Amino acid sequence: MAITIEEVKHIADLSNLEFSQQELEGFILQFSKILDYIEQLRQVDTEGIEPTYHAVPFKIDRQRARPDEEQASLDRNRAVSNAPDEDQGQFRVPKVIR
Amino acid sequence: MDLTRLTISQIHAGLTAKKFSCREIISAHLKRIDQVEPKVKAFITVAPEYALQAAEKADREISSGAGLRALTGIPVAIKDNISAQGLKTTCGSNILASYVAPYSATVVERLVEAGAVIVGKTNCDEFGMGSSTENSAFHVSRNPFALDRVPGGSSGGSAVAVAAYEAMGALGSDTGGSVRTPAAFCGVYGLKPTYGRVSRYGLVAFSSSLDTIGSFARTVEDLAVLFRTTAGHDSRDMTCHPSEPEDYSSALAASLKGVKIGVPFSLLESGLDASIQQGMERTVETLRQMGCEMLPVELPHSSSGVAVYYLIAPSEASSNLARYDGVKYGYRAEHFSNLREMYQKTRARGFGKEVKRRIMLGTYALSSGYYDAYFLKASKVRTLLIQDFRNAFNRVDVIVLPVAPTPAFRVGEKADDPLAMYLTDVFTVLANLAGIPGLSVPAGYSDQNLPVAVQLLAGHFQEGKLLNVAYHLERSFALPPPRLAV
Numbered sequence: 074m075a076i077t078i079e080e081v082k083h084i085a086d087l088s089n090l091e092f093s094q095q096e097l098e099g100f101i102l103q104f105s106k107i108l109d110y111i112e113q114l115r116q117v118d119t120e121g122i123e124p125t126y127h128a129v130p131f132k133i134d135r136q137r138a139r140p141d142e143e144q145a146s147l148d149r150n151r152a153v154s155n156a157p158d159e160d161q162g163q164f165r166v167p168k169v170i171r
Numbered sequence: 172m173d174l175t176r177l178t179i180s181q182i183h184a185g186l187t188a189k190k191f192s193c194r195e196i197i198s199a200h201l202k203r204i205d206q207v208e209p210k211v212k213a214f215i216t217v218a219p220e221y222a223l224q225a226a227e228k229a230d231r232e233i234s235s236g237a238g239l240r241a242l243t244g245i246p247v248a249i250k251d252n253i254s255a256q257g258l259k260t261t262c263g264s265n266i267l268a269s270y271v272a273p274y275s276a277t278v279v280e281r282l283v284e285a286g287a288v289i290v291g292k293t294n295c296d297e298f299g300m301g302s303s304t305e306n307s308a309f310h311v312s313r314n315p316f317a318l319d320r321v322p323g324g325s326s327g328g329s330a331v332a333v334a335a336y337e338a339m340g341a342l343g344s345d346t347g348g349s350v351r352t353p354a355a356f357c358g359v360y361g362l363k364p365t366y367g368r369v370s371r372y373g374l375v376a377f378s379s380s381l382d383t384i385g386s387f388a389r390t391v392e393d394l395a396v397l398f399r400t401t402a403g404h405d406s407r408d409m410t411c412h413p414s415e416p417e418d419y420s421s422a423l424a425a426s427l428k429g430v431k432i433g434v435p436f437s438l439l440e441s442g443l444d445a446s447i448q449q450g451m452e453r454t455v456e457t458l459r460q461m462g463c464e465m466l467p468v469e470l471p472h473s474s475s476g477v478a479v480y481y482l483i484a485p486s487e488a489s490s491n492l493a494r495y496d497g498v499k500y501g502y503r504a505e506h507f508s509n510l511r512e513m514y515q516k517t518r519a520r521g522f523g524k525e526v527k528r529r530i531m532l533g534t535y536a537l538s539s540g541y542y543d544a545y546f547l548k549a550s551k552v553r554t555l556l557i558q559d560f561r562n563a564f565n566r567v568d569v570i571v572l573p574v575a576p577t578p579a580f581r582v583g584e585k586a587d588d589p590l591a592m593y594l595t596d597v598f599t600v601l602a603n604l605a606g607i608p609g610l611s612v613p614a615g616y617s618d619q620n621l622p623v624a625v626q627l628l629a630g631h632f633q634e635g636k637l638l639n640v641a642y643h644l645e646r647s648f649a650l651p652p653p654r655l656a657v
Contacts, residue, residue, distance in 0.1 A: 077484060084535050084538065085531065088518075090519055091515040092519065092527075095324060103528065104532070104535070110590055111478045111482060111545070113474075114549060117652065122551045123551070129410075129412070152273065154271070155269075155500035155501065156500060157498075162450060164498050166498055166513075167507070167510045
């Protein structure tokens with residue numbers, strides 16, 4: 074199945090990824106190969122079949138839920154310890170509102 | 172005595188008889204790591220001080236008269252996508268190259284509580300995406316049986332560490348075969364548990380409905396102890412199952428008489444390397460001789476496994492990996508003119524090729540206009556695949572099939588062909604899609620002295636059956652000691 078350069082650009086945009094023109098073009102062939110392989114799923118009859126999103130059913134068991142009491146969580150200094158740009162326990166980002 | 176060649180029970184007998192100390196055990200392994208790491212490159216981080224401190228603490232506990240815990244003094248290696256507080260957790264990615272885990276995963280807490288000594292963090296395909304460990308941003312790990320071959324992936328470093336006697340056990344993650352494939356390629360045992368048997372808290376997410384944390388060991392007895400330590404309910408992972416795990420060790424030797432073993436013959440008709448075919452035949456014959464009832468089983472939708480997997484896993488990954496934005500942790504691009512550009516450049520430079528390919532593929536499969544044809548369709552075929560297994564496990568206790576179609580392939584052999592690499596996973600993705608446990612069992616060596624393995628599958632929470640069958644195969648195969656290149 075063919076995918077167009079416009080589609081590749083759109084997907085890159087949705088993915089928040091930047092690519093060179095050469096990389097973008099590279100995806101056309103790679104995706105076509107992978108999508109051709111995936112096409113085989115069309116042959117499978119799934120009429121009336123429900124999708125599965127979790128293979129092992131689980132439900133939230135209220136008996137096992139912990140009491141709704143205050144608990145300590147990761148302290149702020151540790152939480153921001155890996156931030157690329159941190160100031161006074163806060164994450165610093167480029168200006169968003171102008 | 173070479174302290175790197177022992178089993179857990181031999182180590183514990185020696186510790187009890189005061190033949191050696193935990194410090195000596197750990198020192199012997201650190202020395203071995205120094206010796207072989209330049210060749211096999213299993214680790215991203217080796218933690219000698221951390222390990223020796225833990226060993227000394229264990230020695231003090233022993234001399235105070237306290238009894239041994241399940242894993243006292245046992246050196247273990249942890250895949251670098253599982254958090255151990257204070258150590259780097261890179262996931263094999265430049266985007267987390269300097270990330271230091273601020274807390275420990277539940278499995279790491281449980282190992283440490285049981286007395287295990289963490290010797291380091293192991294190499295892997297970036298975020299677990301790969302079948303060879305060639306997709307690590309840092310280096311390629313090598314197969315200890317043949318240094319020009321891959322160790323399998325994505326938990327390649329963990330398998331190498333155990334196979335090359337750098338650690339006695341290891342943890343990895345298995346999303347589509349990432350514990351079982353490297354275990355098979357490196358000639359060790361690798362168990363992927365039932366989804367929900369082992370807490371994922373502290374595992375860096377790749378594909379949340381498929382991710383599991385599995386164990387590596389050189390013997391089935393060791394594997395049972397390691398796995399039992401990691402298993403069980405955890406309130407910090409809501410998908411973790413509340414039931415109590417069995418005492419796997421005490422059930423290992425139970426007789427196999429009358430156990431029903433299924434063989435999916437139609438899956439084995441083509442595309443298998445002769446050595447893998449022979450491994451299968453040897454296993455089937457051995458189980459028959461032990462009194463198992465061998466039955467053919469059909470898994471009609473298993474041929475769709477790779478297609479389903481390579482839609483669902485990238486879709487979930489594209490969502491999970493949205494968190495790497497250069498704000499909260501990890502790498503941030505140096506030059507950008509606005510927030511959006513910061514995201515784009517950070518992610519473009521921080522992620523490797525395969526990770527970006529899967530984010531793109533997953534985003535495509537979830538995008539408007541394609542969701543029904545791809546993600547939804549795959550999720551429906553997943554239901555049919557689960558029904559196949561349910562039908563099969565109504566008739567048999569365990570299914571035996573290959574792990575990978577070939578033994579370890581050469582470094583670079585499949586690096587430029589993503590689809591060929593994906594097809595390595597044809598027999599392993601099935602267990603993840605169905606949420607069932609799978610165990611890679613060493614079954615011999617090829618003509619070229621490469622490990623050959625078979626895979627055992629069972630129904631949900633039936634790890635005990637897998638270990639029971641593997642224990643008997645281990646005794647019956649009685650493989651000669653491995654001839655390593657290191």
